[in-house]
Amino acid sequence: MAFGRVKGEWMTPKRRFLSALFGGRVDRVPVGNPTSIATLELMELTGCSFPEAHLEPYSIADLAASGYEELGFDTIMPYFSVQIEAPALGCKMNWGDKNQMPDCVTHPFEGPEDITIPMDKYLQTTSIQAILEAIRILRKRYPDVAILGKCMGPWTLAYHGFGVQNFLLMTKIEPEKVHKILKALMPYTIAFAREQVKAGADAISLPDHATGDLVSPKMYREYLPHLHKEISYKIGAPSILHICGNTLNRIEEISSSNWDCFHYDTKTDVEKAKEIINNRMSLIGGINDPWTLLGGTPEDVKKEARRAVQAGVEILAPECAIPTATPNANLKAIVDAAREISGLA
């Protein structure tokens, strides 16, 4: 079932999204979601709720697809949390509920020598297989919509494996160890991404939370750009890096790591970012989550959308995974805004 098309739209959602990702021609500004847009309303509509919709392939697929079917986004992205890899690393999990995202409650690693999970065992983990199966289901059902895969970068995997506080302390007092840890985790990021590409994903969203709220640009530079270059190359498919928080002071490093696109947080000065990026990658994002999408009106959403497009943002999106209480009307407003800005319907 294709989402209703308005007069003037001559591209499929997939074509529109992929073209914009590479800075190309579009019939209108696309709207995508590299992070979750699952809402309580969508869970109600589809009958697919958290926590089942994290782990049961058809629930995952139906809930993810409602982003396109009900809201009109150009993408379908089935990985809602940031924790799918955590059980594969050996973490015990709390899968949460419809108001609370999952979290890992144990952190099994002490050092790089503990990161020895056989790759086929890692990829056979139930949660990982669930995402791959959901992508296969979605690929068959939606040939014309951009299916986004998603996997965590090595920094985020280290948070799961070691605990955030423990790992961040190590980055300061045991840098050699941290280099080894990230190098050991990188293959797991690449392998999961490749499986998603093989399952039919059009592009990969890759959150790696070395955020401006947590680590300095100097530390970012020390540990990540060379790994990110290798990751973006080996993934092979179109790729979108996601980092929360204000990332202006590391945007140069991000731009030179060969990502096709960057999913930015509204805390970042997007005009300044655009200048530094200088066309090396596109930008996706523009709409604030807690105040605009959750607490604001469709008019507030449209204002932010216009500002983002004016600043040169290629694809509109919420800045990060939305709180599930976000009203569908505000998410639909992003799509309405995209059409209005492009002079359609």
Add this chain to the structure above:
Amino acid sequence: MSLAKIAQTVLDGNAPETQQLVKSLLAEKHSAGAILNDGLLKGMEEVGRLFKAGEYYVPEVLASARAMQWGVTELKPFLKEGDSISKGTFVIGTVRGDIHDIGKNLVCMMFEGAGFNVIDLGINVTKENFLAAVKEHKPQILGLCALLTTTMPEMKGVIDTLVESGLRDSVKVMVGGAPVTQQFAEKIGADGYADNASEGVEKAKALLNLAG
């Protein structure tokens, strides 16, 4: 001069060096109180300033707090009554339904570094447990943390619980966390809000009319 060296090793986040220096100063019969206040806490004061200025980030603060803690562990047996001039008792916790703690832990470290007696209730703390802690520890400041927009309303619940039991005026309530704003703090009747741990310390001192 040796005390300045200790402040420096704390600033550098060097826990083994800090521990060593404290040991040798104690062996030379230096005052434990002076080592604490003019060495360790002096170092943490500078850490707080650098954190607020955006020059130190979380890893640096964690390393410095660890160095301070190693130093304090050496000092404990030697500290006398009145050596640590406590600025007051600070009870803190992340509200019910919320399990995020790194921001809270940073706040604990900064308040400890500023000379407060810190009682960390942990994460996912119910209103009832906050109330019990206020009754037991009689803190000057109660800190409430939330990282999720969905758990922020719990903060109002805690304040209402304090009002109902007649304890609201006995303590200053401060709130913080990524989605929390000054506006929200005022709306729910909190006494203070800060958007980072160092500013939290400054605001707490101001609320208690403490100098410097």
